[in-house]
Amino acid sequence: MTDLIVIGAGPAGLTAALYATRAGASAIVLDGGAPGGKLNLTAEIENYPGVIQKGPELAYSMYEQCLSFGAQYEYGEVTQIEDKGEHKIVHAGEKTYEAQYVFIATGTKERHMGIPGEEEMSGRGVSYCAVCDGPFFKNKTVCVVGGGNSAIEESIYLSDIVEKVHVIVRRDVLRADQYLISKLNQKDNIEMHYLKKPVSIEVTDNKVSGLVVADSKSGELSTIPTNGIFPFIGLDPMSGFVKDLGIVNEQGYIEVDENQETSVKGIFAGGDVTAKHLRQVVTATNDGAIAGQYIASLLK
Template sequence: LVPGRIKEVHTESGAVLKAKTVIISTGARWREINVPGEKEYRNHGVAYCPHCDGPLFKGKRVAVIGGGNSGVEAAIDLAGIVDHVTLIEYGAELRADAVLQRKLATLRNVKVIKSAQTTEVHGDGKKVNGLSYTDRNSGESHRVELEGVFVQIGLVPNTEWLKGTIDLSKHGEIEVDAKGQTSASGVFAAGDVTTVPYKQIVIAVGEGAKAALGAFDHLIRSGDDETELAAAA
């Protein structure tokens, strides 16, 4: 992205797009645990969205990897659907808000394992049937028999190509104002790639509409001559 009165977007193919306004909606991707079996059993027992895929595991045993807010929230939600939840946290303590931890502690079908590093997702060639982890204190390896693994260790915004161009948060998300405007005039952003909380489709759709209206308002108020863009092209 090259900001300016006329913005440019340089693509990997070598093409250059020019426009008076740009709306960035490149989204985010789930952070992966990068262990054997994760990619092989994705959508065959390995999942990343408890709201989307939780009901598919009704009455089954699952694991949630991650002890932050998203992980503990996922464990709480899944506990009302599945038979049993094993929450695996790499650190010595859970990192979720205290109110979430208190709620988690009241659930009888949830087991929390701390100081555990997930090492492999097992399967029968078609679907997940287990998970292995190493106790980071003793070094011992353990296996948990289950049918599903929910990876909840955060999202990675697709903004690597924007570093040094517009303002990003410490998590790499694009910082936007109430109209979806970024730190570069005429450059807007919407959806999971931004600092807007709650990464849900319905929210991203609304943010997209807002950014489009913000871009439209910018064009009206900028007073640029239509021939300027044609000349730049």
Template sequence: MLDANLTAQLKQYLAMLREPIELVASLGDDAKSLQTRELISEIAALSDKVSARFDGTDARKPSFTISPVANAHSRLRFAGLPMGHEFTSLVLALLWAGGHPPKVSQEVLDQVTSLASTHDFEMYFSLTCHNCPDVVQALTLIALKNANFTATLIEGGTYQAEVDTRGVMAVPAVFKDGAMWLSGKKTLEEIAALLDTGAEEKAVAAINAKAPFEVLVVGGGPAGAAAAIYTARKGIRTGVAAERFGGQVLDTLGIENFISVSHTEGPKLAAALESHVKDYEVDIMNLSRAEKLIPASETGGYHEVVLSNGASLKARSVILSTGARWRNMNVPGEAEYANKGVAYCPHCDGPLFKGKRVAVIGGGNSGVEAAIDLAGIVAHVTLVEFDSQMRADAVLQDKLRSLPNVTIITSALTTEVLGDGAKVTGLTYKDRATEELHTVELEGIFVQIGLVPNTEWLKGALALSPRGEIEIDAKGATSVPGVFAAGDCTTVPYKQIIIAMGAGATAGLSAFDYMIRN
């Protein structure tokens, strides 16, 4: 199962085990069970602190538990093979079960161990999903550190019938005590906060107790990270309030245009950004969604940012870097069938539509790339583009047109998502040339039509463009003195990671310049 490189890496990691662990497999006679047996045998052979048994009796075959020998339990189970993006999750599960400390703040770890509720989690993931590992690893840690919880982590491709029966059409998907609970990427902090009934009150009290910052960065994507690093290096007391550190980068798979780095992945880059920011004395406040900006001219002192939980932060200067999010079609049925056939991440959810018919909405680079990727998995792809021609790079268009299972429809306005109440069954579109309505029967719709800035909360507080972008000058200054902005939420013409980083640095330096002059 493991090549020489992975074997060498795993052996090195297993040398870090502090306590013996045991793997107990429940296997059948199928090919996946044989692969699971092979994987577990190879792992056990790499360390004298790992033992393996193959006499498990769980109904899901193949599956296996990971438990510390000294405190044998079966609270953590992988069903299917955790390879691909989940191999790291497997390694971490082995290390944590063996007593190696997780790289989690003591505050969050204490919160996890003190959770008093009792729940059984089942989570479905795909091996190509780059959003799934965070959820897999969060549930893994919770199950290993708190006896009130169990976690069964299920590879959807191995259990396709189960996925279909339970109506799972997007991953990550988490069931709690048998009922659907969460869908989409969540961090350990977010999941722990949802399980901790007193978390919000504690967070509000902690934030309200903070002294005013010299610079408060709102948003933790590439622009926010760069701004925080530049201001912190000036010796300025800096805070970062972010709904989730990393921003939209966390939802990006391959990144091949970040200058000097030929290829990386969004979650990896986001982790590097957070690590770099933490090299300085920056107060990072995750799970903090801004809801209102009150300029200093109204408060008579500091700028104030009110958060969705009711807490507020004050600062001499503010840098807004709230980024953007995927644009919705805003047609009947889209919201009703979100995660029931309507999806926004082809890499994450594409494998769930193996052998089925899907549509991709949007003919830009993102849409055409999605259609190309999906064509290798699904039975048929219909690409629907509003304009009279696709806008993607020529090389991508040529590749798409070469594929035998792709239909391209241009000058088409999607008008409705159709479904049977449980899942998507098709879509309707209007031919913009003839005004004629058409119906396409399918099982999945992937929306790839660009971004919308996260600035609704700023209406009335400062100048926004007709598209809702924050208007800035060459120094990143907004219409409000002492408030700067950077990244995809602004009028900067090109929404790129490297441009956002440069804009964040500009905003950070401008905030410093503003403070020393005022």
């Protein structure tokens, strides 16, 4: 039995464990991947106050700081939480953990395009992380699908590695911040394709060779020759394992109150997996700080 189990080691989860243990609570952090969450997939952090740093570096700093006050980190994919009233049972593979309180910070996962060839070529020309896989396409041509901040950030990042970036946008305008659009316009190897939507992926010799797109108005098909495809068309919350608890909304995001507590007493949540307007590192750490400090106060 421990005081707090944190599920997810992104900024929200690491901050919750930091604040809770610093205030005297015991905590275990569970995650099925490397500490830091999506920070590990981010080239540069430019909008976290006081910090201009590479994502993985900030992730490791948060991780070390979290452990410095006694939090334990364990690898595990959580599949279920049992609410036993005064305590909770967390199932992760063959292991079970018990705690008075649980903080869920599992974040989101990249939405797939759902077109022929995508699943087959995932990891073999289709990638959802430019920072991870961009160097494999040095001096080649790639397509980025999407018109929001993530798509434009990744397009700018890739433009410094590859020969040509084609950006496929379903609408006739970008949804990205003006700051990013200004940076995009400074790149001469990025070509925009508005009012286009992906239809299928062409494969030659077991490699991605083209992206077939349809005109959003006429439906006319055309093919963009490419060596790689990076979809950034949205995110879905990783909350399937708690849907039986009745704490998620219709979109799958977890609903919380001002203390980050769900409708199930003793179960808290924060970060990108929660229903909120702005999903950023700074808002994730805010959620974790509120929950961690509040949980610690309940133990006294």
